[in-house]
Amino acid sequence: MDLETRQLQKILDDAHQLPEVLILKPVTTSTNDDVREIARKGMHSVLVCSTRQTQGRGQRQRQWVSPEGNIYLSTLLNTRTAIDGRLALEIALNILQMPSLNTLKLQVKWPNDLYSLQGKWGGILVEPISPHQVIVGVGINLEPVPQAQIDQHATSLRELELEDISRIQLIAELYMAIQQASEWFDHDCPNLAARFNHYAAFKNQAVEFEHHSGLCSGIFLGIQDDGSVNIETAEGLKQFYQGRLRHLDTPA
Secondary structure (H helix, E strand, O other): OOHHHHHHHHHHHHOOOOOOEEEEEOOEOOHHHHHHHHHOOOOOOEEEEEOOEOOOEOHHHOEOOOOOOOEEEEEEEEOOOOOOOHHHHHHHHHHHOOHHHOOOOOEEEOOOEEEEOOEEEEEEEEEEEEOOEEEEEEEEOOOOOOHHHOOOOEOOOOOOOOOOOOHHHHHHHHHHHHHHHHHHHHOOOOOHHHHHHHHEOOOOOEEEEEEOOEEEEEEEEEEOOOOOEEEEEOOEEEEEOOOEEEEOOOOO
């Protein structure tokens, strides 16, 4: 066992949150796929993390650019509550509360982007296996990502001036934040709208929303407690549970 794995194992063991399977690897195709394979063997708590992915993916199977040196982490959650869209929101909110990030001014872009005024610095991918079991993948930009490789404004924790970044400490905090988010979710996400809207990117700003029936534009008013988006349009207030939100001044 290498030194970083031993360090991570100790941090999680001391916090009484050591998973059954813990794997750190330099490169993989997709950490979500790694966790899926391990889950098929009957394991219930898994953490896989890599410094690079060759086939990383985001929402709607879009490519997740995964250059070397960042954090690509996946874990397995077993919930009492049937999985719905609020889980990703809880995960994002709990990540923002991580001790290592508490000096930064961070946001969440509905439904699953870790955001800031400078752009996106991370993202969350939730892939259900069953109604009560889900793979959670999180990608975090520790270092700058070449803008030519991506189609939206992006930044990194280094560019946000997070000093003395400890990769292993961040991985431990991410894993524990995801576990904590599962607890919030199983307790019916109390005061979700108020908590999310405090950190919501583009709140009260002009946005475009892509949904299954097309596009609408208006003012993003935040979310409801059930996780749905409220858009004030020329035709009145509209509510959506699925779709893609973007600021009218930013790339898609």
